[in-house]
Amino acid sequence: MNSLDFAEQFDFFPYRRLRGRGVSPHFSMRVDGIDFHIDSSKGEGYNLITHAHSDHYGQKNVCNSCAVASRETATILKASTGKGFSGMTFNIGESLNLGTRVKTYPTGHIHGSSAFYFKDGVLVTGDVKDYRGLPMCHVLITEATYGSPEYVFEDEIDRLVEEATNATFGVYPIGKAQRVAEILKNAGYDVAADGKISKICECLGIELCKGGETTLAPPWEVAMASGKRYILTAQKFYNLPRIVISDHLDYEGIIRMVEHCNPEQVVFYHGNPSEHLIKELEAIGYGVTLLHELEKVRIGRRD
Numbered sequence: 001m002n003s004l005d006f007a008e009q010f011d012f013f014p015y016r017r018l019r020g021r022g023v024s025p026h027f028s029m030r031v032d033g034i035d036f037h038i039d040s041s042k043g044e045g046y047n048l049i050t051h052a053h054s055d056h057y058g059q060k061n062v063c064n065s066c067a068v069a070s071r072e073t074a075t076i077l078k079a080s081t082g083k084g085f086s087g088m089t090f091n092i093g094e095s096l097n098l099g100t101r102v103k104t105y106p107t108g109h110i111h112g113s114s115a116f117y118f119k120d121g122v123l124v125t126g127d128v129k130d131y132r133g134l135p136m137c138h139v140l141i142t143e144a145t146y147g148s149p150e151y152v153f154e155d156e157i158d159r160l161v162e163e164a165t166n167a168t169f170g171v172y173p174i175g176k177a178q179r180v181a182e183i184l185k186n187a188g189y190d191v192a193a194d195g196k197i198s199k200i201c202e203c204l205g206i207e208l209c210k211g212g213e214t215t216l217a218p219p220w221e222v223a224m225a226s227g228k229r230y231i232l233t234a235q236k237f238y239n240l241p242r243i244v245i246s247d248h249l250d251y252e253g254i255i256r257m258v259e260h261c262n263p264e265q266v267v268f269y270h271g272n273p274s275e276h277l278i279k280e281l282e283a284i285g286y287g288v289t290l291l292h293e294l295e296k297v298r299i300g301r302r303d
């Protein structure tokens, strides 16, 4: 199927907003005559925020009354910007009436990460760690952060727990830090952190200790720590030793997610889908569309 045909067949119109000489972040789509802007700058209609990572534009939408995010996402945005979220919030799993029916699903990426399912079978996932709760769909609009075959990894949770005594772990402060804090607390460790990490833990009800035996810090501060030091990541560009803990699916995981949702068409709107991934999905029988192949439309801006 040609990428221009699939939108018509599924009765929705995905597009990119032209803005000045460029385009707005990620993409937009029109469903039942209503515009939805996905992880993007403010626009007419609704802004859907899949989760609180800054490259998904929640921070730019905290003051937008037409922004939509899960309660936990709104809580994290408040802790990281200092501003209350003035949009609509929901509990993940709820159905929303946004002029058309939209059901929400967890993606296990970070606290509050949510997928949005539109009634005619269009699913927008945001970033995904655990696809098992996602529904089947006709069009899967998703990410490929680790979309190259060299990314094969499994989380080293056992190693994380074994190495935790008197260790400093470098973690991304939004999301990864909170997931790791919960894993370590469940394993019986006292966990310490300060700054943004502790602020976000606090607002999510994750209790930390002063001077705990395990310290969480942003990756760029770990080099200054004494004792055992690790970066918790699937990325390979750090100098310090790493323990693999990722908030994303690996290459095979992306393919298994597509098979699980079993769409006719996959649209990658975030991350780096490799030629290899596209070929592999097409060989199994899925249509694949990339962000730059979507139609570009110039419409008015509110902000």
Ligand SMILES: [Zn+2]
Pocket (backbone or CB within 6 Å): 051, 053, 109, 127
């Ligand atoms: Zn993310």
Ligand SMILES: [Zn+2]
Pocket (backbone or CB within 6 Å): 053, 055, 056, 127, 270
């Ligand atoms: Zn992302």
